[in-house]
Amino acid sequence: MKSRRCSAFLVSTGLVKAVGRTTGPDTPSGMRQQGRPRHDNGPLALLKAEIDAFLCRHGRRPRVLAADTGGRRRPAAVRRLASALADMGFDVDLAPDGLHPDALTGMALENDVHFVFAIVDPSEADTAGFQALSAAGIQLVAADAVGDWRWFLEQDVQQDKGAVYRHLAAEFGPRLTKIAVRRNPPAYFIEGVLAGNRRILAQGLTLMESTQKDHRKCAKAVIRALLPKTGQALRMGISGVPGVGKSTFIESFGQRLIRKGHRVAVLAVDPSSVRNGGSILGDKTRMTGLSSMPRAFVRPSPAGGALGGVADRTRECMVLCEAAGFDVVIVETVGVGQSEISVASMVDFFLVLMLAGAGDEIQGIKKGILELADAVAVNKADGDNVEAAGDARRDYESALTLLSPSYANWRTPVLTCSAVTGEGLDETWEVVQAHQQALYASGELPEKRRQQALAWMQDLVE
Numbered sequence: 001m002k003s004r005r006c007s008a009f010l011v012s013t014g015l016v017k018a019v020g021r022t023t024g025p026d027t028p029s030g031m032r033q034q035g036r037p038r039h040d041n042g043p044l045a046l047l048k049a050e051i052d053a054f055l056c057r058h059g060r061r062p063r064v065l066a067a068d069t070g071g072r073r074r075p076a077a078v079r080r081l082a083s084a085l086a087d088m089g090f091d092v093d094l095a096p097d098g099l100h101p102d103a104l105t106g107m108a109l110e111n112d113v114h115f116v117f118a119i120v121d122p123s124e125a126d127t128a129g130f131q132a133l134s135a136a137g138i139q140l141v142a143a144d145a146v147g148d149w150r151w152f153l154e155q156d157v158q159q160d161k162g163a164v165y166r167h168l169a170a171e172f173g174p175r176l177t178k179i180a181v182r183r184n185p186p187a188y189f190i191e192g193v194l195a196g197n198r199r200i201l202a203q204g205l206t207l208m209e210s211t212q213k214d215h216r217k218c219a220k221a222v223i224r225a226l227l228p229k230t231g232q233a234l235r236m237g238i239s240g241v242p243g244v245g246k247s248t249f250i251e252s253f254g255q256r257l258i259r260k261g262h263r264v265a266v267l268a269v270d271p272s273s274v275r276n277g278g279s280i281l282g283d284k285t286r287m288t289g290l291s292s293m294p295r296a297f298v299r300p301s302p303a304g305g306a307l308g309g310v311a312d313r314t315r316e317c318m319v320l321c322e323a324a325g326f327d328v329v330i331v332e333t334v335g336v337g338q339s340e341i342s343v344a345s346m347v348d349f350f351l352v353l354m355l356a357g358a359g360d361e362i363q364g365i366k367k368g369i370l371e372l373a374d375a376v377a378v379n380k381a382d383g384d385n386v387e388a389a390g391d392a393r394r395d396y397e398s399a400l401t402l403l404s405p406s407y408a409n410w411r412t413p414v415l416t417c418s419a420v421t422g423e424g425l426d427e428t429w430e431v432v433q434a435h436q437q438a439l440y441a442s443g444e445l446p447e448k449r450r451q452q453a454l455a456w457m458q459d460l461v462e
Contacts, residue, residue, distance in 0.1 A: 040182060044088065045325040047169040048276070049088040050176045057181055059212025060091075062303070063275060065113045067104055084164045085117070086278035091302050094171035094282040101132040103292060105139075107284065109300065112202040114138075114179055115148040115172070122248055145199075149181045163420075182206075182216060186221035193226060193324050198297065205299055223316055230322040231449070234436065235327040237343035239333040240353030245379045246285035246332050254290045256425055257328055264320035266290070266298045267314060268332040279303075283332065297326060303334055315346050317455050344372040344442045345455040347416060349432050349437075350446065353379045353394065356388035370396075371403050375413050375431050382418035387415045398427045408434060409442045 007382040054062050068075070075097050093111045094200055095104055108116050116137065120130065135148030181205070189207060192200025207219050240246050247268070248449045254264045268283035283299035284291050291298040301317070314331060321329045333343050343348045352373040370376065377395050381389035397413045405411055417424025439445035 001249065003023045010294075028105055040348065044165045047173040048089055050173050052092050054176045054179070055277075057212070058179070059091060059210030059215050060206065062115070062179070063091045063093065063111065063113045065095055065104075065108050065111060065116045067099060067116065068097055069117045075122070080161075080164070081117060081119065082280055082390070084161060084168060086167065086280050087161075087271065087276060088165065089276045089278045091272075091279045091281060093300060094280060094285050096285045096288045099288075101136050103228055104133065105136045107291070108140060109199050110202045110297065111281075114205045115175075118149075122273040128246075144180075144239045148175055171223050181212070187216050189218070189222045190225045193222075193320055194229065199348075201297065201320060202299065204320045205301070205317050207432075208320065209301060217314065219313075223319055224322040226319055230319050231407045233316060233322040233327045233329050233330070234349065234417045234432070235329050235347040235352045236432065237331045237333065237347035238353065239343060239350070240379070241355065242354045244355050245419050246353060247306045249288040249379060249425075250330055250332055250375075252419045252422055253425050253428065254287075254296060254328075254330065255293065256422075256429065258290075258293055258377065258430075260294045261294045262328050264328045264330065265324070265326035266296070266330045266332060267317050267321070268298065268300045269303050269314065269334050270300055271334050272302045297321065297324075304414045315344075315459075318346065339460070345402045349435055350443065351428070351432075353378050355380060356385055370400070372406065373412055374406075374410070374435055375428070376400070377417050377428055379414045379417055379419060381416035381423065382421045386416075393415075396408055407439060407442075407444050409438045409444065 015405055051062060064085050065080075066078050066085065068078050078097075079093065082094055092301065093107070093113060095107055099107070104116075118133065140146045141149050183252055184203070189200060191206045193204050204222065207222065210216070210219070214230045238246055238250060247360075250266055250268075256264060257264050266287070268287075269283075270281050272279040272282065279302035283300045283304065284298055287298050290296050299317070301314075318329050318331070331343050331347060350373055352369055352375075354376055356378055378389045378392045378396070390405055393414050393416050400412050400414065403412075415428055415431065417428055419425070439448065
């Protein structure tokens with residue numbers, strides 16, 4: 001009875017038609033009953049072709065927010081759905097578990113997604129949380145804020161991956177053609193960004209990242225108008241190997257900056273698949289506290305095949321965030337190792353996070369990312385790891401004395417910190433401020449900004 005009421009409720013919202021069915025000729029179980037090949041990739045191949053066409057029309061891949069409705073915690077089901085979508089070529093934002101309906105709709109707007117896919121259980125159809133999400137979905141679709149907001153029964157994503165592929169392909173391939181290409185004039189973005197409109201800022205970041213010809217022309221006009229309004233923010237890059245705790249560090253560090261009165265924008269770059277171009281954008285699952293603060297703006301972006309740890313248009317996105325009034329702009333890189341140096345040419349302060357036990361003094365003097373660092377912080381210096389972190393700090397301090405300094409008036413310090421306990425985070429901010437004051441007094445900071453502009457122009461020419 002509950003399953004029947006759920007299907008009727010979903011259909012009545014106008015958001016879901018076939019998705020609510022658990023049997024029938026168009027569902028994975030129905031396909032197997034009719035004896036179709038288990039690995040028939042016809043619908044999947046068609047969907048991938050639709051995604052390629054979408055990329056040509058819109059200048060970016062279709063972007064999906066995958067979420068749980070919050071009634072029951074189903075992280076495994078949500079991640080299984082997200083993985084399948086990314087394998088197909090979607091860019092997929094992962095919502096934190098059990099996100100409030102208002103926060104979920106805000107995330108959909110700020111990440112500028114095309115679709116919201118939420119996992120639901122039939123027994124939740126009568127709950128207040130589910131109905132609030134349904135109402136929010138109807139409003140966003142009606143306002144053309146998202147192309148579609150649809151529900152998946154939990155069992156739809158608990159089958160083998162091939163069945164999930166076919167189910168998604170049959171449901172959403174045709175809908176890609178119905179998403180209209182956005183064409184707003186430059187004045188729309190210029191006025192909205194300067195007014196601090198978060199929705200228009202999100203759309204402006206999408207405009208910067210687009211490869212569509214008309215979008216590139218509009219983006220140039222927007223950048224040309226906004227550049228004179230920028231230059232006062234602190235630009236900070238944070239890099240380190242995967243697992244070093246970059247997202248957790250930014251979560252704790254950013255919240256401290258906001259409590260000190262700053263406005264913080266975070267541009268988090270995640271890797272794109274080299275096989276199909278899709279990506280999993282999961283930074284907000286680790287920055288739930290920061291991203292919910294009114295004085296913070298967190299935007300994950302796919303690298304899109306760009307090398308060096310950042311996306312092709314990260315500089316332009318930084319300009320928009322500065323123009324929108326954020327006085328600290330943090331760029332979190334993909335996290336790939338010693339060659340991840342592109343971010344150093346676009347920020348004022350470059351922090352490299354390290355782990356205890358990741359190498360000795362010889363590792364520290366290798367050329368690459370460390371010789372560009374303005375500071376090195378050994379993260380996860382808590383619990384039983386405090387002593388090892390102290391040993392690592394001494395190793396890196398010794399190694400850095402053998403490297404030529406980047407500035408006449410600054411020597412790269414090595415710190416220990418813990419993003420979990422907060423130890424060392426205030427000291428890290430003091431180092432950032434000391435670096436800015438030293439370089440500004442010597443005239444090296446203005447010169448660094450000029451070099452950033454030259455590097456930007458060179459990249460555009462190339």
